Amino acid sequence: MSQSAPHIHTETRRIVMSEVDVSQIHFTMAYAWMDRGLCEWLAEMGWPFTRLLEEGAGIPIVNSQCRFDQRMVLDDLITLETSVGGVGTTSFRSRHRFVRGDQLCAEGELTHVCIERGDRSPVPVPEWIRSAATPD
Numbered sequence: 001m002s003q004s005a006p007h008i009h010t011e012t013r014r015i016v017m018s019e020v021d022v023s024q025i026h027f028t029m030a031y032a033w034m035d036r037g038l039c040e041w042l043a044e045m046g047w048p049f050t051r052l053l054e055e056g057a058g059i060p061i062v063n064s065q066c067r068f069d070q071r072m073v074l075d076d077l078i079t080l081e082t083s084v085g086g087v088g089t090t091s092f093r094s095r096h097r098f099v100r101g102d103q104l105c106a107e108g109e110l111t112h113v114c115i116e117r118g119d120r121s122p123v124p125v126p127e128w129i130r131s132a133a134t135p136d
Contacts, residue, residue: 006134009041009082015074025072031064034096034108037082041094045132057114057123062091066108076100085134090114090122092129 019029072078079099086093091113098106114123
């Protein structure tokens, strides 16, 4: 098994009116952005969700968390950095950093378990995920 370079998906987005409450980004938007970041990461790896649903293991989320260190407000330009790490036998973590300029605003992590879709039994993390994961 050869280890290839870790893959990090990066995208910058402006916080828009539909994503804020009266004072700052609504916390649920961070989770929506994490989901989008993972979808983009998978697509860049050659496994968009349509392919994963047809050929790959299921990857349901079994745990989630997000820590907010700085307010993110309307019209902020936020860069989302998504990577995969924490790879175990049957699970991995998608990791998400929300950065404004050089300031870390929030960090989140989703824990995914790889399963066989039919009986939902755990299966090993695919090699293509392992090889693109950042080392812990």
